[in-house]
Amino acid sequence: MRIAIVAESFLPLMNGVTHSILRVLEHLQERGDEVLVIAPSTSDTDVLDVVHGAFVHRLPSVPLAGYTNVRVALGGVYRVKRILADYAPDVVHLASPFVLGWRAAQAAHQLGIPTVAIYQTEVPSYAARYGVPFLENWAWNRVENIHLLASRTLVPSTFALNQLRGRGILRVDMWRRGVDTARFAPEKRDDGWRATVAPGGERIIGYVGRLAIEKQVEDLAVLADVPGTRLVIVGDGPQRAALEEALPNAVFAGFLGGEELARAVATFDLFVHPGEFETFCQTIQEAMASGVPVVATGRGGPLDLVENSRTGWLYEPGDLAGLRRHVMDLMGDDAKRRAFGAAAHASVQGRTWPALSAELVRHYKAVIAGTTANPPVEPVETTANPPVEPVETTADRACRDQGPTPNPLVEPVETEAARAIRARTPEGVPL
Numbered sequence: 001m002r003i004a005i006v007a008e009s010f011l012p013l014m015n016g017v018t019h020s021i022l023r024v025l026e027h028l029q030e031r032g033d034e035v036l037v038i039a040p041s042t043s044d045t046d047v048l049d050v051v052h053g054a055f056v057h058r059l060p061s062v063p064l065a066g067y068t069n070v071r072v073a074l075g076g077v078y079r080v081k082r083i084l085a086d087y088a089p090d091v092v093h094l095a096s097p098f099v100l101g102w103r104a105a106q107a108a109h110q111l112g113i114p115t116v117a118i119y120q121t122e123v124p125s126y127a128a129r130y131g132v133p134f135l136e137n138w139a140w141n142r143v144e145n146i147h148l149l150a151s152r153t154l155v156p157s158t159f160a161l162n163q164l165r166g167r168g169i170l171r172v173d174m175w176r177r178g179v180d181t182a183r184f185a186p187e188k189r190d191d192g193w194r195a196t197v198a199p200g201g202e203r204i205i206g207y208v209g210r211l212a213i214e215k216q217v218e219d220l221a222v223l224a225d226v227p228g229t230r231l232v233i234v235g236d237g238p239q240r241a242a243l244e245e246a247l248p249n250a251v252f253a254g255f256l257g258g259e260e261l262a263r264a265v266a267t268f269d270l271f272v273h274p275g276e277f278e279t280f281c282q283t284i285q286e287a288m289a290s291g292v293p294v295v296a297t298g299r300g301g302p303l304d305l306v307e308n309s310r311t312g313w314l315y316e317p318g319d320l321a322g323l324r325r326h327v328m329d330l331m332g333d334d335a336k337r338r339a340f341g342a343a344a345h346a347s348v349q350g351r352t353w354p355a356l357s358a359e360l361v362r363h364y365k366a367v368i369a370g371t372t373a374n375p376p377v378e379p380v381e382t383t384a385n386p387p388v389e390p391v392e393t394t395a396d397r398a399c400r401d402q403g404p405t406p407n408p409l410v411e412p413v414e415t416e417a418a419r420a421i422r423a424r425t426p427e428g429v430p431l
Contacts, residue, residue: 001033001364004089006080006104008096008121010039010056012047013069014257015210016282017096017120023178024093025052027357036087038080040071040100057083059100067212067238073100081107089113091364096120097146105149114367116360117150118175119143119160122277122300126214129277144169151367154360156280157301175360176304178353179285183259186291186345188266197251202230203331206268206292208261208283209275211237218246219274222320223327234264266290269337270330276317278302289348293340295326311344 005024009017021037028035035054040061049056059079061071080103084092092108094101094117101117108115124139147153147169154175155161164172198204205223209215217239223231224247231250233243244252256264265271271287273296278284280301284294288311296302298314306312313329315322330337 001028001031001091001361001368002035002087002089003028003033003091003093003364004036004038004084004087005054005093005095006097006101007037007039008073008098008100009070010037011051012042012044013071014255016280019282020118020120020177021095022052023353024357024360025054027354027361029053031361036083036089038083038100038104040073042071075103077103077106077110080104081110084108084111084113090368091116093364094118094146094150098123098142102142102146105146109149114151114370115149116363116367117147117153119147119153119155119164119172120279122160122163122279125277129213129216140167143167147172152363154363157304159300159303160279173363175363176351176356177280177282177285178356179282179289179348179351180353181289181349181351183262184265184286184289185262186266186341188259188262188290190263190267193263194267197232197253198230200230202228203269204232204267205229205270205272205327205331206232206234206265206287207272207274208234208256208265208287209273211235211239211243213239214277215275217243217274219320219323220250220272221246222324223272224249226324226327226331229269229331232264232268234261261286262290265292268292270295270327271312272323272327273297273302274323276300281305285348285351288344291341291345293330293337293344295323295330307343307347311340311347 005021007017007021009015010021011018025035029052037051037054037056039056039058041058059073059075061073064070064072084107092104092113092115094104094115097105097117105115105117124136124143127133127136127139144167147164151171153164153169153172155164155172156176161172161174194204205226207217207220211217211233217233220231223229231247232253233247233250234253234256236255240252253264265287268287269292271284271292271294273281273284273294276297276299278300281296284296284302284305287294288305294306294312296306296312296314297317299317302314306314308314313326315326330340
């Protein structure tokens, strides 16, 4: 099979999108498939041109304002169309498409190449968190256009599945994420590392992830004075300096990868994740594989991963008293915490990347053959928890009264794709 993967972000930036692509590339290399990765350029001169057997074609890019290690590819649809026409793939994989991925979706459509779009980042909901709530409707319009044009969209959670179906995107199937249960395991617990971050013998409350606004790490301030504990933050990002000031007693371990990360996670006594906009949340799954119970927000991907009163606790978005209460519950009861951790570990066994990557290949083959997704009519329930009422995020509350606001900065243009879905997108499609 000949596959083109179009990535909004890629090495050297490590995030959920890059991690998933790397695991998929490993599988495709083992299968003997030919793969081209199209991604933004980087200022790092040490990046490889070939990764797991796939050639990486870099497009000129500029850094994203306020988050300079994230780069946005420049150019229009024609540039991507020319690359795809020259490579002639059997299928185009759109990895968390938004800017570059939208161009690739249009280019592939014009060339008659089937596409599999991976919905992985809830970009529209970031708007209010970043102080531009008036862009949320425009961003959803972009997301809808991409996934209506794609041959098939794959989502990582039932929350995301219902979210897109609720917006009229029906060619949607589930594709979860794998976890390396050999790397992330309870046996990786490291008493030496524990002594460096909690020299007083405190129990460790840990977080792993980007230090960015949408992750809401500042909410962990409510845990700063939980008796007998030490808050440990693993990760880096544009908010690090502000968070170090807001959480003066926390240990900031910086970015960790590979075995270093596995040892750190396994050494946590409890994992917390306060972000409300996770379509999946791979770090939760890695903590569970490490035998660590989880307290997370009851919205998005965590609804599928965390089973209340068995593998951890979920709290309503914005209910920081609930976050603290659940943390106190587990940190104050060693037997319960160990039982939750054991159940968490058992719950993720079998979710291997080879199995999930093989499932992805089946989706590739289906769209090449012209088979469409066949969604059920009724919304899908989460696997870990019963149905819940829709929740209002803190960002929702911040902009509740603003109402829909069109984007005044973008002139509508009508592409071939826009004409095909004009009835659903009357404002047109921005380039």
